[in-house]
Amino acid sequence: MSSALNIMIAGIGGQGIVLASKIIAQAALARGLHVRTAETIGMAQRGGSVASHVRIGNEIHSPLIPRGTARVLLAFEPAEAIRHFPYLSADGAVIVCDMAIQPTADAYSVDAALSFLKENVRHLKIISGAALRRAMESVKTANMIMNMIMLGAASECGALPFSADELAAAIRALLPEKYWGINISAICAGRKACHD
Amino acid sequence: MKKLLMGNEAIAYGALHAGVRVAAGYPGTPSTEILETLAKIHDGSVYLEWSVNEKSALEIAAGAAYAGARAMVTMKQVGLNVASDPLMSLNYVGVKGGLVIVAADDPGPISSQTEQDTRHFAQFAKMALFDPSTPEEAYAMTADAFAFSEKYGQPVLLRPATRVCHSRADVELAAPLRVSAPEGFVKDPRWVIFPRLTFANHIRLEQKLVEMSEEFSRYPKNYVTGGGTLGIAAGGVSYAYVNEALQNLGVSCKLLKVSSYPFPRDLALAFLDGLEEALVIEELDPVIEMELLRLMGSAGQSLGRSSGVKIKGKLTGHTANAGENSPESVSAAVASFLKLNAAPSQPERLARPPDVPARPPILCAGCPHRASFLAVKEAADNAVFCGDIGCYTLGNAKPLDMVDTCLCMGAGITVAQGLHRVEPHKTHFAFIGDSTFFHSGIPGIINAVYNQTDIIVAVLDNATTAMTGGQPHPGTGKTLTGSSPPIDIGKILEAIGVTDIVRADPLDHAAAKAAVTKVLPLTGVRAILFASPCAAKIKKPIYAVDAEKCRSCEICVAKLGCPALTMQNGKADIQRALCAGCGLCGQICPFHAIGGAL
Structure with a gap:
């Protein structure tokens, strides 16, 4: 069995899933760890379901996480947590934002989705839409920083092996300087949202 | 120095470090980021363009290579169909500077019209092809492809697939090569394709393919490992899935990694020697499988087995003949081939999550x-x-x-x-x-x-x-x-x-x-x-529904299919985070219940 730390990030095209996985991968690289990711880019980005696979460890071959082996599932939307649940390992952690975005074609029950997670995930952290909105207001911007808020929350509740400082360093390594402030503030806001 | 790079970024760095002078392409998933990355990282030494189409891009790169410059062209697999006219002729003419044609395949398909396999184009065009399994290999093979192209005076294909293009890894970067300035175009009848020239060059081309196959048997990215009477041959990202499966199953067997066309015949013979059965794991078409079958047909007896090696794969129904491979599908195929139980890393879950509706890509709000x-x-x-x-x-x-x-x-x-x-x-x-x-x-x-x-x-x-x-x-x-x-x-x-x-x-x-x-x-x-400009490029004031005026007719939701518009508690509702402010809903609402907010 693989000893890799597998992190699945799931959401909807436009929520910043690719950048979130890049930040985690960069934080791993800065620690001298070997990392592989697989991302959804292209046609599927247009409001469709997207997922990033991040794998950290020495003996990783596949960029895709085998089902049932993700130690962390970071879901930006409840239905996407459910859709990617089969990737979660038996004792894996789920961090999910409860703010639903209903698919255009067909609606789903958010309550049913969240109750399933409550019943079946031992390490579950639900970030409420209200906490998310407060975090966004504190950074004075709209949707574009949801990814950093979720990373900050995941780091704070111990689901990610990287501190907020390590995530901030990754932001500085990957993004142009003009975006550092807003993204690092969003990481901090996410840490607060974890306790909200 | 190690750098976190996506496969496409790795190809851009590989080309830059190999001294590429001219690069052209047409955008197409999963290839687009190669040229975009080159545009970000080059120091002014490279001429770069988005061409109007792939045929133009390849012809521009060919001209640059005629003049002795290292040139690259990038496209998705269906783009190669558009560029196939110059592609098919170019190999009979040849090049002076190294010319690398990057055609990105898309098993699944995830973002394409076809599941075509560019390895067939290599065979059809009688052209060498490099097939990386990881971003690290994509980086190294780009430089190898330029050197190979110049050595043989022929254009070369590089075929990454989606899970290499859009996969990131920590890639060790080498020092950039010092490439001398291009010699320039030298007038010569060799640049004018005529039937007589084509015939003469066809003979040379066939000889070169034999030499290329011999060289590829010694190429460090084609190799055989392990032993035993059961062997697995794989290429592309599937090779990574095979290793992942063997690691999870806790077993080993004889392995052939194939990263090129022409097929490394001598290496494959060494792989087949002593085997009873071979399983081939590859995406798209059974290219490696057909090559192994061909080898068995022409050289089977020399392997010392009257019954030959049984080749299992797509043609025998042991692996799927359409769609993308996955760690799970490869693990199942490998376990079954080695007569083991399925990988222990996939425990049966007791809880089955509730069904959630599919969420296909849609036109953006405000499009x-x-x-x-x-x-x-x-x-x-x-x-x-x-x-x-x-x-x-x-x-x-x-x-x-x-x-x-x-x-x-x-x-x-x-x-x-x-x-x-x-x-x-x-x-x-x-x-x-x-x-x-x-x-x-x-x-x-x-x-x-x-x-x-x-x-x-x-x-x-x-x-x-x-x-x-x-x-x-x-x-x-x-x-x-x-x-x-x-x-x-x-x-x-x-x-x-x-x-x-x-x-x-x-x-x-x-x-x-x-x-x-x-x-x-x-x-x-x-x-x-x-x-009207793309909604992703502009920001406008967003819209809101006046719940008092909304008569719950649902016309806006039913007509537009806009992701920002849903019915909430019987009234139309606009999700502020999604609305792009196009105002179309306001114009079609019969009760004037939707207007500009803020």
Whole structure:
């Protein structure tokens, strides 16, 4: 069995899933760890379901996480947590934002989705839409920083092996300087949202 | 130095470090980021361009390579179809500077029309091909491909697939090569393809393929490991899945890694020697499998087994013959081949999650294409709507349901003409995006004017190549690295001889409908230019529903299919985070219940 730390990030095209996985991968690289990711880019980005696979460890071959082996599932939307649940390992952690975005074609029950997670995930952290909105207001911007808020929350509740400082360093390594402030503030806001 | 790189970024670094001088391409998933990365990282030493199409891009790269420069061209797999005319001839002419043709395959397919396998193009064009399994290999193989191309004087294909292109890894970067300045173009009959030259070069080419196969048997990225009587051959990302599966199953066996065409024949013979059975794991077509079968046919007896080695794979139904491989599918195939139980890493879960509806890609909130489609739908509901390749292919989804055909780049224009020849009493619309118009739409429109066909061309001009992330094209006034006077689509249509051309802002719903109504009764080739910038590029004040005025008719939700519009507690509701402020819902609400917020 693989000893890799597998992190699945799931959401909807436009929520910043690719950048979130890049930040985690960069934080791993800065620690001298070997990392592989697989991302959804292209046609599927247009409001469709997207997922990033991040794998950290020495003996990783596949960029895709085998089902049932993700130690962390970071879901930006409840239905996407459910859709990617089969990737979660038996004792894996789920961090999910409860703010639903209903698919255009067909609606789903958010309550049913969240109750399933409550019943079946031992390490579950639900970030409420209200906490998310407060975090966004504190950074004075709209949707574009949801990814950093979720990373900050995941780091704070111990689901990610990287501190907020390590995530901030990754932001500085990957993004142009003009975006550092807003993204690092969003990481901090996410840490607060974890306790909200 | 180690750097976190996506496969496509690794190819860009590989090309830069190998001294590429000229690189051209046309955007297409999963290849687009290669040129975009080169544009970010080069120091001014590389000429870079988005060409109008893949054929042009390859010919530009060929010219640069004739002059002795190292050149690269990038495209997705279906782009290689467009470039196949120069591709098939170029190998008979050869090159002087190294020429690497990157064609990215898309098993699944995830974002493509076909599941074609570029390895067949290598065989068909008698061209060497490199097939990386990881971003690290993609980086190293790009440099190898340039050297190989120059050594043999032939263009070379590099075929990464989606899970290499869009996968990141920590890649160890080498020191950039010092490449001497290109010699320049030297006039010589060798650059002019004629039947006599083709025949002479064909003979040389066949000899080179034999030499290439011998060299590839010694190439460090083709190799055999392990032993035993059961062996697995794999290439591309599937090789990674095989290793993952063997690691999880806690077993080992004889392995053949294939990273090239021509097939490394001698190496494969060493792999087959002593085997009873071989399983082939590859994506798309059974290329490695066919090569092994061919080897068994021609050299089976020399392997010392009268019964031969049983080759299992796609042809025998042991692996799937369509779609993408996954760690799970490969693990199952490997376990079954080695007669083991399935991987222990996939425990059966007791809890089955509730069903959630599929969430396919859709037109973004505020997308002007939605407005153009709605205007045409309301003005000409019974017409036939020929679509094309781009974001606007997503107009096929309900409730718009405005794409009746879609085939390949530029085909909407010409398929509409064929349909019209059979049913001249019907109205045929051809929708085409701005980038697709320049790519391959223009000849089809000339054909319609020349042959006097009654069609309505609707140009959906959002001032970008949107589906691939917003690349410039000749109509935008921008190039990959700078600016250029924009080429006016309307003037091109005028010059071609399209006499009835109307322009409309699709987000002005009444005017857009009036434009359609105006051209509808006319004959000949008519054009509507719907121009409004891509919603991803502009920010407008968002809209909101006045719940007091909303009568719950659901017309806005039912007509538009806008992701920002849903019914909440019986009233229409706009999700603020998604609304792009196009205002279309406000224009169609019969009760004026939707207006600009803030």
